[in-house]
Amino acid sequence: MSLLALDSRWRRFNDDTRQCPCCGQSFSGIYDLGYDHPDDWPHGPRKDQDVVQVGDDALNSDMCRFDGRYFLRCVLPLPVRGADDHMSFGPWAEVSEDTVQAYSATYGADPKPFSGGEGLLANALPxxxxxxxxxxTLAGTSPAERPALSAIDGDLAEAQANGISFDELLDIYAAAGNDLRPHLTQD
Structure with missing residues (x-):
């Protein structure tokens, strides 16, 4: 048994039958945080549109191009220490045109494997x-999956390598605008 299983907040966080005494809200565990577009995208959210096209600039759910720059939507996993699961961000990475073309080749009648590439994270993560x-770095995945991102250095690389604590996970959710901590402290 992991120490995390002994934390009553963790048990409440993963119990979808429990209702918070102050608001009635239920929780079902770890969830991911995604991004509609790169932070620098100048044309607003995509919302329910398949593609936003403004002149030569274009944004869909997986690729973006504007001002001669290219972006891919990716998955950046963070293991949660003591849990069998991980939390993922769904950020964008700025990449070269060659990397976008290699990723585009994973679609179509004769899909090719994506060999990955290098880039820069295009969203500030809470x-x-x-x-x-x-x-x-972007790692190749199956054609049905977005590329996996790994930070090369810094706090994000350390969190990917060593995992984050449950408290750090709750801090991330709070920084993203959903502070669950008060709802997990009492029965």
Whole structure:
């Protein structure tokens, strides 16, 4: 048994039948945080549109191009120490045109494997406010999955390598605008 299993907050966080005594809210455990577009995207959110096209600038759910820059939406996993699961961010990475073309080749009638590449993180991540423009590597995945990101150095790389605590996870959610901590302290 992990020490995390002894934390009553963790048990409440993962019990979808429990209702918070102050608001009635239920929780079902770890959830991911995604991003509609790179932070620098100048044309607003995509919302329910398949593609936002403004002149030569374009944004869909997986790729973005504007001002001669190219971006891919990726997955950046963070293991949670003591848990069998991880939390993932769904940020964008600024990459070269060659990397976008290699990723585009994973689609279509004759898909090719994505060999990965290098880039820069294109979103500031809550809990890692200095993370925007962090150097990252993109790992190839199956054609049905977004590339996996790994930070090359800094706090984000350390968190990916060593995992985050449950308290750090709650801090990330709070920094993203959803402070669950008060709802997990009492029955």
């Amino acid at each position: 809990g890692f406010e200095d993370s925007a423009q962090t150097a990252v």
